Amino acid sequence: MQNFLQIGIQHYVALGILLFFIGLLGVMIRKNALIVLTSMELMFLGAIVVLAAFSKEIGNELGQLIALFGLLVATAYAAFGLAILVALRRNKPTVYIQDVNDLKH
Amino acid sequence: MIETVLFYIFSTGALVGAFLMLFRKSPVSAAMSLLLSAFCCAAVMVLLKAGFLAVALLFVFGSIVAVLFIFALMLLNVQREEWGQRRHTLTKALSIALVSLLGIGLAVYSFGSQIKGPELSQDFGSVERLGSLLFSRGLLPFELTAFLILSAVIGVVVVAGRKV
Numbered sequence: 187m188q189n190f191l192q193i194g195i196q197h198y199v200a201l202g203i204l205l206f207f208i209g210l211l212g213v214m215i216r217k218n219a220l221i222v223l224t225s226m227e228l229m230f231l232g233a234i235v236v237l238a239a240f241s242k243e244i245g246n247e248l249g250q251l252i253a254l255f256g257l258l259v260a261t262a263y264a265a266f267g268l269a270i271l272v273a274l275r276r277n278k279p280t281v282y283i284q285d286v287n288d289l290k291h
Numbered sequence: 292m293i294e295t296v297l298f299y300i301f302s303t304g305a306l307v308g309a310f311l312m313l314f315r316k317s318p319v320s321a322a323m324s325l326l327l328s329a330f331c332c333a334a335v336m337v338l339l340k341a342g343f344l345a346v347a348l349l350f351v352f353g354s355i356v357a358v359l360f361i362f363a364l365m366l367l368n369v370q371r372e373e374w375g376q377r378r379h380t381l382t383k384a385l386s387i388a389l390v391s392l393l394g395i396g397l398a399v400y401s402f403g404s405q406i407k408g409p410e411l412s413q414d415f416g417s418v419e420r421l422g423s424l425l426f427s428r429g430l431l432p433f434e435l436t437a438f439l440i441l442s443a444v445i446g447v448v449v450v451a452g453r454k455v
Contacts, residue, residue, distance in 0.1 A: 193298045198339065200397050201302045205328070207393045208309040215386055220318040220363055224325045227355060228309055231332050234348070238339045245409040247421055250341045251429050254421075257344075257351055258436045262443035264355050268362060269451035 205232030
């Protein structure tokens, strides 16, 4: 019971792991490319929660700094993913990833 | 005690947003669920004494959700997604394995022993300390990130603006 009332690093890490794996599930089972992109953002959210938790635990702000750089990289890949979606949409009228198998054969 | 209550409220909010995003059908409600999840994660960041990170998170995810909204409404005509038509058994098995892995992770981390970290200084996580760290030890990654963003912008323009 004490483990649940006293919030320690393990709670934050558990939250980060849960968010990461829910996002991974979304990437794997959803078919809509937009929702796959949002699921990737969710995986990233879990990662930065874990980074900030360990940063507080060891008393050093470097973890927050790495999370900040990760945030910038996340904006870059979100923008590029949407650009790929636009280019895809221009060649093929679909947003479902199972319809995009042109490189298969 | 107040940290416990706030942590449980906001982590529940983040997980509810995540599960809603997993199960809602339209991309618009998925984007809104991502916004809920990002807001609750920002609140958890405040609990972790990372206030600047929380604000940056809200800005970035707000803009991402707005752009996704425009895409979902304008480019892609919103339609229903067919659930489970071509899902394979392998995918189902992997999904179940992932869910059980998730449960194991939760159990391990909930029942593990308490770890006592070092005493934090009074101004831990303040913008001042983060900024001085950013421009001393993090200067090279900062500049490299600027190049990354620049190349991403050029790449987006090239990929999305090309007439094929």
